[in-house]
Amino acid sequence: xxxxxxPYAKAERAYQLCNTLLPYFTVFTVVCLxxxxxxxxxxxxxxxxxxxxxxxxxIHVPSAILSMGAYSSMAIxxxxxxxxxxxxxxxxxxxIAPVGAAMTVIALVTxxxxxxxxxxxxxxxxxxxxxELILLFLYLGVLSLYHAFEDKxxxxxxxxxxxxxxxxxxxxxxxxxxxxNTLHQGATxxxxxxxxxxxxxxxxxxxxxxxxxxxxxxxxxxRLKNEILQREKHRPWVRDLVSRx
Amino acid sequence: MKAxxxxxxxxxxxxxxxxxxxxxxxxxxxxxxxxxLIVITLFPLAIGPEPALLSRMAPGIIWVAALLSTMxxxxxxxxxxxxxxxxxxxxxxxxxxxxxxxxxxLAHWTITGLPMVLMAxxxxxxxxxxTQLLTATLLTLLIGTPLLSFxxxxxxxxxxxxxxxxxxxxxxxxxxYIPVLIFATSAIDTSSMSLAYxxxxxxxxxxxxxAAVMAPLAISSALKVSVS
Amino acid sequence: MLEIxxxxxxxxxxxxxxxxxxxxxxxxxxxxxxxxxxxxxxLLRIIAGFANADDGDVTxxxxxxxxxxxxxxxxxxxxxxKTGVNGQLxxxxxxxxxxxxxxxxxxxxxxxxxAQLGLVGLEDVPVRxxxxxxxxxxxxxxxxxxxxxxxxxxxxFTALDKxxxxxxxxxxxxxxxxxxxxxxxxxxxxxxxxxxxxxVILEYRH
Amino acid sequence: MGARFSESRLSMQFESFSDFLxxxxxxxxxxxxxxxxxxxxxxVLLSSLHDGKTLKQQxxxxxxxxxxxxxxxxxxxx
Numbered sequence: 123x124x125x126x127x128x129p130y131a132k133a134e135r136a137y138q139l140c141n142t143l144l145p146y147f148t149v150f151t152v153v154c155l156x157x158x159x160x161x162x163x164x165x166x167x168x169x170x171x172x173x174x175x176x177x178x179x180x181i182h183v184p185s186a187i188l189s190m191g192a193y194s195s196m197a198i199x200x201x202x203x204x205x206x207x208x209x210x211x212x213x214x215x216x217x218i219a220p221v222g223a224a225m226t227v228i229a230l231v232t233x234x235x236x237x238x239x240x241x242x243x244x245x246x247x248x249x250x251x252x253x254e255l256i257l258l259f260l261y262l263g264v265l266s267l268y269h270a271f272e273d274k275x276x277x278x279x280x281x282x283x284x285x286x287x288x289x290x291x292x293x294x295x296x297x298x299x300x301x302x303n304t305l306h307q308g309a310t311x312x313x314x315x316x317x318x319x320x321x322x323x324x325x326x327x328x329x330x331x332x333x334x335x336x337x338x339x340x341x342x343x344x345r346l347k348n349e350i351l352q353r354e355k356h357r358p359w360v361r362d363l364v365s366r367x
Numbered sequence: 368m369k370a371x372x373x374x375x376x377x378x379x380x381x382x383x384x385x386x387x388x389x390x391x392x393x394x395x396x397x398x399x400x401x402x403x404l405i406v407i408t409l410f411p412l413a414i415g416p417e418p419a420l421l422s423r424m425a426p427g428i429i430w431v432a433a434l435l436s437t438m439x440x441x442x443x444x445x446x447x448x449x450x451x452x453x454x455x456x457x458x459x460x461x462x463x464x465x466x467x468x469x470x471x472x473l474a475h476w477t478i479t480g481l482p483m484v485l486m487a488x489x490x491x492x493x494x495x496x497x498t499q500l501l502t503a504t505l506l507t508l509l510i511g512t513p514l515l516s517f518x519x520x521x522x523x524x525x526x527x528x529x530x531x532x533x534x535x536x537x538x539x540x541x542x543x544y545i546p547v548l549i550f551a552t553s554a555i556d557t558s559s560m561s562l563a564y565x566x567x568x569x570x571x572x573x574x575x576x577x578a579a580v581m582a583p584l585a586i587s588s589a590l591k592v593s594v595s
Numbered sequence: 596m597l598e599i600x601x602x603x604x605x606x607x608x609x610x611x612x613x614x615x616x617x618x619x620x621x622x623x624x625x626x627x628x629x630x631x632x633x634x635x636x637x638l639l640r641i642i643a644g645f646a647n648a649d650d651g652d653v654t655x656x657x658x659x660x661x662x663x664x665x666x667x668x669x670x671x672x673x674x675x676x677k678t679g680v681n682g683q684l685x686x687x688x689x690x691x692x693x694x695x696x697x698x699x700x701x702x703x704x705x706x707x708x709x710a711q712l713g714l715v716g717l718e719d720v721p722v723r724x725x726x727x728x729x730x731x732x733x734x735x736x737x738x739x740x741x742x743x744x745x746x747x748x749x750x751x752f753t754a755l756d757k758x759x760x761x762x763x764x765x766x767x768x769x770x771x772x773x774x775x776x777x778x779x780x781x782x783x784x785x786x787x788x789x790x791x792x793x794x795v796i797l798e799y800r801h
Numbered sequence: 802m803g804a805r806f807s808e809s810r811l812s813m814q815f816e817s818f819s820d821f822l823x824x825x826x827x828x829x830x831x832x833x834x835x836x837x838x839x840x841x842x843x844x845v846l847l848s849s850l851h852d853g854k855t856l857k858q859q860x861x862x863x864x865x866x867x868x869x870x871x872x873x874x875x876x877x878x879x
Contacts, residue, residue, distance in 0.1 A: 181835060239830050262538070266535060287543070298550060302553065461665055
């Protein structure tokens with residue numbers, strides 16, 4: 123594994139790897155996204171209880187899952203970056219953060235848009251919603267810390283440390299918020315029994331989750347390329363690349 | 368010339384230096400306390416003076432005020448040492464950095480957290496707290512404020528190299544404070560219903576134990592990043 | 596003793612130096628020269644272990660300093676631009692604190708050393724009230740009370756008067772005689788004659 | 802049987818396009834979600850692509866600037 127991975131620790135190889143992977147990811151994502159959305163919006167049967175409003179699930183659940191998935195992969199990259207001193211892992215942390223934040227925003231917005239017709243309120247202080255909001259704060263913290271540093275080497279390391287601190291705290295935060303919520307629960311909230319979801323709805327949902335994951339991959343690859351370029355600006359290989367067009 | 372010094376003596380040296388400095392400029396101790404007091408007085412002015420309402424909200428208010436006043440002193444924990452180069456000297460010492468960091472964080476707590484705990488009975492009067500609630504508030508503050516210092520110092524260490532790190536630090540640290548706030552206020556709430564609140568205190572204690580071990584490590588690596 | 600192996604440093608997208616290698620042996624003094632912005636301070640900070648090199652390695656007595664930093668730190672004395680002297684504390688307190696933090700015993704002759712450095716009567720006023728040169732002397736007092744094998748000094752002569760410079764160089768001699776090594780940057784030439792003086796010259800690179 | 806089963810499930814759920822837009826009365830919320838989702842996804846994607854372009858532009862400018870400096874130095878030398 124290490125032998126296979128090691129050459130990619132070099133910036134130029136990593137850049138090329140991103141370039142080769144990008145088309146596959148893009149095609150895959152576009153196909154999944156189109157299929158998932160069309161199926162979810164037009165072909166999946168309406169829910170007998172929530173009617174057509176449940177179609178929001180096809181973007182809400184994927185974005186919520188990916189917002190957490192992106193954070194955990196970011197934290198893993200941060201640990202790799204700090205323990206093995208891999209520069210590219212550090213760049214990956216910074217590359218994932220904006221997409222993760224975007225996923226969190228989507229999850230929050232769609233959650234609100236779904237909550238209004240179902241619960242009668244745009245926002246309730248439900249445990250999941252609150253944790254998601256805090257997750258957004260953590261993402262924004264990593265991003266603003268990274269951008270506050272002039273020297274991007276220190277910035278990357280600082281962002282890594284914060285990402286790790288955040289991932290240690292995230293379960294504690296989620297647990298405490300959930301616990302706080304059960305204490306203070308005022309309005310009754312209908313919880314959807316997701317395990318009993320019909321296959322005709324499950325398939326488009328799964329396709330959408332895969333599509334969103336693909337999207338996170340695509341944007342991460344693009345941003346990783348950017349970050350590598352940014353760091354290696356002065357190196358000959360970047361200059362060759364640019365002057366070649 | 369080298370040697371018979373122990374880890375304990377290093378700890379004392381760092382801890383005592385910070386305390387000496389704080390006592391030389393008394394504002395450092397007094398200002399967060401005054402801030403604490405002012406924030407607390409703002410609430411009755413904003414929401415009205417009814418005693419029932421106030422005592423219902425008191426735990427939350429006291430804790431939010433404690434959070435904010437801890438933030439006030441945090442920026443100073445590493446800033447001066449960073450600016451005058453003492454931080455480099457600490458790193459270049461043969462002793463492990465997390466130990467010096469632990470001493471500095473505890474010094475911060477002694478300067479800002481402990482006075483708040485000691486002053487809490489006074490604030491309790493302002494908020495119509497009875498003795499039962501007061502004990503609970505004191506206990507949660509006693510366990511919770513060191514936790515705030517530990518978590519906050521991570522943010523302070525990450526932003527010490529930035530000229531205007533103060534606001535950014537609050538943005539990084541406040542979300543991490545949420546669990547402390549939840550468990551502390553819930554302990555006080557539970558005690559107001561005359562129920563046992565040992566569970567919440569135990570969770571706070573567990574978080575403090577984890578933070579006391581992990582935070583110095585995180586802070587040390589953050590400081591090394593900031594210095595480089 | 597101290598080996599710098601093909602060290603590269605890039606700052607703000609500017610390459611300060613590339614594949615720089617040299618060695619410093621016991622009893623040697625080495626002066627890093629170069630114009631402003633050439634990366635002298637960056638080089639010193641990398642060797643002292645505060646910053647990581649973008650490439651290459653620094654080894655001390657055979658081991659890499661980043662791997663066993665605490666061992667290296669025990670043999671290192673570093674005084675940078677920022678000297679680590681606290682303005683609120685007195686000269687005596689500053690010296691004592693430094694000794695405590697580095698694990699040295701508080702010597703009985705602290706007052707003598709401070710007096711030798713021309714700080715008689717100023718031992719117990721807050722350092723911030725002293726002049727720049729006097730503040731630097733407080734920091735340099737450490738050179739008289741340590742047994743570190745490597746001294747890394749960034750512009751030690753800044754703000755010192757002629758007498759101070761001469762005194763400092765005498766102490767350099769003493770360090771070299773007992774088998775220590777010194778790495779320093781300075782803009783002025785050393786006035787005393789050092790037998791094993793080596794020089795590293797850094798160019799300003801665009 | 803199986804084929805007919807899946808066929809019945811995989812049919813268009815809406816009678817007309819306006820029905821599709823109305824989403825059984827929940828049109829506003831559904832389209833709000835999907836619209837904002839598309840907006841966020843697109844803006845992240847486009848800004849990332851844009852960043853890459855600006856970066857390459859910067860490197861290009863830097864190369865040109867260096868070439869100019871070199872030329873000026875040579876002229877000075879002559």
